[in-house]
Amino acid sequence: MNASNCFKAQNAAGDIPIILISGDDYSSWHQEQExxxxxxxxxxxxxxxxxxxxxxxxxxxxxxxxxxxxxxxDLWTIAALPSHLPEAVYRVHxxxxxxxxxxxxxxxxxxxxRFNRYLSSDQDVMLPTLLIESDTLRDKIIAQIDSIxxxxxxxxxxxxxxxxxxxxAAAQSLAERFDGQFTEILDEELLEQNYxxxxxxxxxxxxxxxxxxxxxxxxxxxxxxxxxxxxxxxxGGLDLKPASAMRLMKKDMGGAAHAxxxxxxxxxxxxxVRLHVLIPAVENAVSANAFRPGDVLQSRKGLSIEIDNTDAxxxxxxxxxxxxxxxxxxxxxxxxxxxxGAARVALGTEVPAFFTQNNNLATELQEYASDWNDMVWRLxxxxxxxxxxxxxxxxxxxxxxxxxGGAITAALFLESFVEEDQDWIHFDLMAWNLRDRPGRPEGxxxxxxxxxxAMLQERYA
Ligand code: BES
Ligand code: ZN
Ligand code: ZN
Numbered sequence: 001m002n003a004s005n006c007f008k009a010q011n012a013a014g015d016i017p018i019i020l021i022s023g024d025d026y027s028s029w030h031q032e033q034e035x036x037x038x039x040x041x042x043x044x045x046x047x048x049x050x051x052x053x054x055x056x057x058x059x060x061x062x063x064x065x066x067x068x069x070x071x072x073x074d075l076w077t078i079a080a081l082p083s084h085l086p087e088a089v090y091r092v093h094x095x096x097x098x099x100x101x102x103x104x105x106x107x108x109x110x111x112x113x114r115f116n117r118y119l120s121s122d123q124d125v126m127l128p129t130l131l132i133e134s135d136t137l138r139d140k141i142i143a144q145i146d147s148i149x150x151x152x153x154x155x156x157x158x159x160x161x162x163x164x165x166x167x168x169a170a171a172q173s174l175a176e177r178f179d180g181q182f183t184e185i186l187d188e189e190l191l192e193q194n195y196x197x198x199x200x201x202x203x204x205x206x207x208x209x210x211x212x213x214x215x216x217x218x219x220x221x222x223x224x225x226x227x228x229x230x231x232x233x234x235x236g237g238l239d240l241k242p243a244s245a246m247r248l249m250k251k252d253m254g255g256a257a258h259a260x261x262x263x264x265x266x267x268x269x270x271x272x273v274r275l276h277v278l279i280p281a282v283e284n285a286v287s288a289n290a291f292r293p294g295d296v297l298q299s300r301k302g303l304s305i306e307i308d309n310t311d312a313x314x315x316x317x318x319x320x321x322x323x324x325x326x327x328x329x330x331x332x333x334x335x336x337x338x339x340x341g342a343a344r345v346a347l348g349t350e351v352p353a354f355f356t357q358n359n360n361l362a363t364e365l366q367e368y369a370s371d372w373n374d375m376v377w378r379l380x381x382x383x384x385x386x387x388x389x390x391x392x393x394x395x396x397x398x399x400x401x402x403x404x405g406g407a408i409t410a411a412l413f414l415e416s417f418v419e420e421d422q423d424w425i426h427f428d429l430m431a432w433n434l435r436d437r438p439g440r441p442e443g444x445x446x447x448x449x450x451x452x453x454a455m456l457q458e459r460y461a
Pocket of ligand 1: 234252309311312313314338339340341342344398399400406429430
């Protein structure tokens, strides 16, 4: 998807107004209308509930306007419209400022998203477009939507076409587009350069494991490091997942997709940071040379890791990447991962969990997230649970025997690989919508990065 197709700068042929009416104002608005409009709405049994909308007929039988009833003017207010309105150019009326237009247009653009790569028809469906006259505003909106579109596309793409080499190509083309540097450490080089855990998890796949690295920005700017779990397919390894749990595991590179999508936002907006993106990209496959339950792996940090369950692979690839990230002492380190089912049990699939030791950072993030209708929720790095990941034969074990608190023990595992004084945020997220909502179709989804980006803009601007 190319978000620039969802918007127009100007339109000589005239545009159709989208008239926003608050639910409370509807009856007085209705009173003031010509009888043709009044009757149309009555005959159509129009109910002025928040989110309801209707086209209005013009005298010549054309469309004179689209009315939409709202409760709050936010990101999702007009997100349903692009998939329903006939192809034409539309303009939002009744807004007070550019910020409102920005938020509504963002929702519009997200509502234009289609994943049609594998459809033989639907390639050329023409969508309605929204008029945004200001070039700078339009560019800003398009950059955000394209970044979220990138996350969705990467996650939606089946594992057959989104293996480590494909993720690598995506990271490389992103680096080239913004004049960044791309490098990768491939297969045996992972062992030579001391990334033993990444190699162990990925070694059973014909799609060779790698650590992708993207750098961008001025050398003297504060370093911001993003790490994303890039498990391109998670079969569970030898502790194989049951079919129902494996069904969606093409999305297990969702963390990597988030890191790349947020990186794109940051680079498109030229945020004054020295950006460092690290993505361990592997397939957790089954083969004769797969790592096993009971094995003890080495890690870059020097901690030995007993494998209790090969399905707890995300934390293994992340620990080497986090160690590498922390070696450069970034100003802020953020990781994204579809790490545990337990985080979904705790918060459901639509609210990402985040962890940080820094209370101010947590409060700030929560505030920006709620301002952007992009809910995230903090879970504690509760030290008392660390006993659950103690091993008798190694420094740490990769999964707890207890069925409770799995998102927390996974986060504590990662914390062992981050320096104590390092500002760090860990996201455990779903990266997938199980249901359709306006602007948020079923399938791959960016979660938490709109709020996070707003926070980063404030922190570094
Ligand atoms: N990729 C999964 C976690 C996952 C599953 C995230 C479903 C979102 C939705 C991860 O690698 C995994 O399998 N984790 C295990 C850990 C367990 C073996 C300790 C889990 O959560 O069950
Ligand atoms: Zn797993
Ligand atoms: Zn996984």
